[in-house]
Amino acid sequence: MRSFKKISSVVFLFISLAVFSQTLGSNLDKTTLALGEIGTYTVVISGLQDKTVHAAPVNELLPFHFEEIKDSTNIANGKYTRVIEFAIFEEGTFSIPVLEFNIGGEIQKTIPYEVEVVNTATKEDEINDIRENKEIPLQILDYWEMYKWYILAALAVIAIIFLIIMFRKYGRKVKTSPVVNTNKTLKELDLLRKKKYIENEDYRSFYVELMDISRNFITTQYRIPADVLLTDDLIEVLRNTNRISKENEKVIEEAFLRGDMVKFAKIFPTSSMMEEDFNAIRNFVKRSTKDLELEQLRTGV
Structure with missing residues (x-):
């Protein structure tokens, strides 16, 4: 069981x-x-x-x-x-x-x-085309369709190289040319004048902006680091260089020393004195191109 x-x-x-x-x-x-x-x-x-x-x-x-x-x-x-x-x-x-x-x-x-x-194929096997080969003559448009992207790419490369050469040759010169810098600074001085610091006897604001404009102009136009030098050091550099004429050197020295004295409340200039310094700096900016021309003659450039 x-x-x-x-x-x-x-x-x-x-x-x-x-x-x-x-x-x-x-x-x-x-x-x-x-x-x-x-x-x-x-x-x-x-x-x-x-x-x-x-x-x-x-x-x-x-x-x-x-x-x-x-x-x-x-x-x-x-x-x-x-x-x-x-x-x-x-x-x-x-x-x-x-x-x-x-x-x-x-x-x-x-x-x-x-x-x-x-691989079952042998050398003796014949390969027969379904149709006989037929030659088709190509036209200009056919060649264009075949090679257009190569042509366009080559033209683009040539154009880029040309633009780079032109920019390096002329672009920087235009942006940093003495005439461009002069015109730019004259416009800044005109804007300063429109603020009516002289009429309102706001001598401190007037001299602060006038000195800033002047320092930036000297730095760009003469390649002198006026934007970082103290006034006494700047005057010493100007005396030891031939880039700026004696006339322009005197204008910068008088205006900058007066600006420092106003800044530290050592003097309180009159409206006529402010007007005189403004016109002197403006004329200095206009005459700056002559300084550069003389320098080029001296260096033979």
Whole structure:
């Protein structure tokens, strides 16, 4: 009686495994292919029992050298079928490795395969054109369509080089030319005059702005760092250089010393004195080009 129960249990176990387990199988229709010949690889899983199958996405199951032409999946009557048609365009031996399929959370694997790819063409094979070759004469527009981007790119490079040369030759000179600096400073002085510091006897604001304009002008026009030098140091530099005439040197010295004295409240200039310093600086700016011309003559430039 006990042996009968034992035999019954074993039979029931095998029946359960047959009913509730899944069977995975794979098949490769050819193990030898010609270059470009289509082969078929098939994976079949039976006994799914409504379980979900997860595998590599479409066209990504086989390795790199396998050019997948068609990848189709079908699930029907508890059976999963995936058919892949592929071709290989290189000679040699290529492997389909062990592939994993997730069946309801359980991983099952296929068996590996090897595919040998051979070149069946021979030197004696004739290659026949479908049609005879026909020569078509090209017109100017045809050549233009073929090479226009090369021509346009070459013209663009030439234009950029030309602009760079012209800018380096003339652009900087125009921006830093003595005439441009002179005109710019004269406009700044005119704006200072329109503020009516002289009429309102706002001597401190007048001299602060007048000195700032003058220092920036000397720095740019004469290449002397007047914007960072103290007045006494600036006067010493002017005396030891030949860039500025004695007349202009005297104007700068008197106006700058007076500006420092006003700034530190050592004197209180009159409107006529402010007017005199303004006109003196303005005339100095106008005469500055003559200083530069004389310097060029001395240096032979």
